[in-house]
Amino acid sequence: MNPVENIVEVTVFTAEMFVVLSPILFLSFGIVLALLLIAWQRSQKMIAVFSQVILVFTLLLSIHLLSGNILSGEGVQITTLLKVDQFSYLSLSLLCLSALAVVSLSGQALKSQIEVHDEYYLLILLVTLGAAILVASDHFASMFLGFELLSISLVGLVGYFREHKYAVEAGFKYLILSATASSFMLLGIAFIYSQTGNLSFAVNSAAMSWSPVPLQLFNSVGILLFFSGIAFKLSLAPFHFWAPDVYEGAPTPITLLMATVSKVAMFTVLIKCCFSQGYYNNEYFIDVIIIVALLSMFVGNTLALKQQNIKRLIAYSSIAHFGYLLIILLISSEQSIDFAWQSALFYLSAYILANISIFTIVLAYEKQLSQNGQERDVRIDDWQSMFWHRRTEAVLLVVSILSLAGIPLTMGFIGKFYLLNQAVISQSWWLVSGLVIGSGIGLAYYLPIIFTVFKPSEKNMLKSHHPKGVLVARPRIFITLLIIISFYLGVFPDSFSQYIM
């Protein structure tokens, strides 16, 4: 019996599919228009506004689809390649939101340069498109397509400021490692294909009992290689070596892009693939996940301890956070899939929100440093006594650090609560202890940041370090909004999770 026959061939493109796919279609259409716009007139302001408009509309479209009934239940299959449900669209909304933040924050980073930066915005849109394809994919081929689109555009962005000290190094590192990752992944996919004869996620490889035992090994190796490809992108230990260097070398908005869009999309597709393939029944795979998760929690948290550079610190902390998130993959049964998605998306949104907030402040300080004639990264010391001079920014920073540390009143705590729920239900006590110890170590580097923010200013420190009124009105409203959102969702998580129920 050939499993291929079990798959219903869906080739007809109905109106419903068109509607469901509209955000991604709109995004692609927008990219084409952006290309034309560049050909017509090169203006940075115009393309910045244009890409913001595109992202806002994509966001609105996906939220509109989320609030409708069209996605509820099983989701909509669009050819064999794509399948969207409410979870993938919620993830898409998160992606658009973070891309929007990146685009909005890029303006100040790009001002210091002389050229017109049309390509920069175009590449961000392409990254978003790649991510959108990833979260919608239901097939290894479409997944790979999205994966490559995302990686290649990111390589261009990482090395974008080519005259910067680390730009070329970071770009090369990212290029070579993501090429390695994709070849690992391709080989893995080939192995999986050799056994299932099909590339669709929906073909349950765990249920393939017809193959002889030697072939089972192929399948396991295939899954392992596939997972390691994704782990490269998620910078999970032991595939994390590139992350701090690339985070540091990339332009700061692009670091944010990597920390949010790329990771969220990769994680979504990982969950999607694991759940529909039923990997949670595979004992070997579970062991691998547990080891990788524990390693990531440990490595990420301990290496972050001594970091002074904020971008490196965030890189390490994100290693740990994705280690925690792997808990999601260990569900005990099919019934808990919905809850697992809910937990994952909540955690991811908390993570995204915290990252956007922190990078907003990093960028503000970077700009100020460059105004003082210093072209360097922001260090923790630069934030000393921020609370007493720039109250609003400091509150935002403290809230988002607390959120990353998972302290109540913030979204991060609810996210951590969801993860612990997940881990207790699946009875993975190793991961529970990893999470508890990891958060303990994590506090040892999150708290000093907060203390630095509260430290009184020293006498010899120039007042010009925190001049008042540097920030104009618009970001201040944005910052206040971020503070309110993070508190509100931290205290009333229901208002968010109703979208996923």
Next chain:
Amino acid sequence: MMLTFIIFGLLLSGSIAWVTDNKVFAGIKFQAKWVSLLSVLALGSCFLLLVYFSNQNFQQLQLFERVSWISSLNIDYALALDTLSITLIVLTFILAVVCILVSWEEIQEKSGFYYFNLLATFSGVIGVFSAVDMFLFFFFWEVMLIPMTAIIAIWGHENRYFAAIKFFIFTQVSSLLMLVAIIAMAYIHQQQTGVMSFYYQDWLMLDIKIGVAQYLMLGFFIAFAVKLPSVPFHSWLPDAHTQAPTAGSVLLAGILLKTGAYGLIRFVIFLFPQASENFAPIAATLAVISILYGAKMAFAQSDFKRLVAYSSISHMGFVMLAIFSFNEIAYQGAIVTMVAHGLSSAALFSLAGMIYQRIHSRNLNDMGGFWQSAPRMGGFGLAFAAAAFGLPGLANFVGEFLSLVGAFQVFPIMVVFASLGLIGSAIYGMLLFQKTFQGVPLKQVQDLSVREFFICGSLLGLLVVLGFYPNIILGYAFGVFA
């Protein structure tokens, strides 16, 4: 509604104190200390009125609010009171006033934000004492930590960052263990009844297998033992107490340690009666070790606040020993000890703060002969040291006596050792008094001001009243054991 109003009223008045500090409105210069003092007094009387007029039998938990909060996980916002929590909340309000008064002149910098943190901690503590939804309890449990850490880290002494981080990590990691246990309980509830529940009263009905209950109890126990603190989880306490500003130490020793004891009684004992009875010998051993170790370490200190901090470990050992003895006399002893220790350690830390303000040192070797120049302060010092070593006539004596009498029926040998702690406390108590107030006068110090006299006088008054008439708080009947 009223209870919520009190909890959030504290938070709100804290914010008001912060915003209006040193600003002039309508010709009146607002000061954070006045705003916070008045609001604590007002809300405290609100609480007393609420209890007095509610006409309920507080021997059992009386539910005050229950509103759905996070419906996807069946989490409620639920508050309830019984005599135990009422006693502790009243203690919180009394010490809140003390905290504000001891900070009156000590805190000059960033006072608005300071009082905000102080009031936020009170509001978290009152939340802890009244929450009956376990998620809400955990929420308050953590929320009270953040402003407390801020108080240590911003207004503390020379080594404050280290102390604050240590304090936070200890409590955070242990409370995450408790969170795991809480989630596991909710999940067990789901398995047994089909719905998740974080509601305390629902959990009392659960029938948990002893093997599982043992682990779950341990999760709760560790969190509360860290807070109490008990050996071997005590090492955060000397640092935090020493480095905190005066009000921070008063708050930590007077109230925050009591949340640990409260948790042991309300959650460990009541939710897992069988498991905690099995665990009692270990807990009692830890308690006795804490008593002796705390006394020994207190004797070896040359830092005033560190000495009092170690003595707290010793005293809270009595509480733990009593709690795990499972009889009514011991329980009442535990509760009286909690209140008495709250008052007496608050008094000693306030005294430490007053001395620090005068000589800018906490080192006992810099002190001596203060009686000569400040006899009133010396008198109070003697009385508070006497309270700490359990002089009859003061509240601590009643508490420790009842604890030991109750525990003797269960752990006779351990009580023999624990009683040695009383001798130890007399030694370090006298040491503290002698080094500070007797001997050759090193410096001239000013005697107590009216404000300081009021603080010390009212604390001593309460200690004496409770020492002679402990029936005020002995009314707590334990329905389960009676």
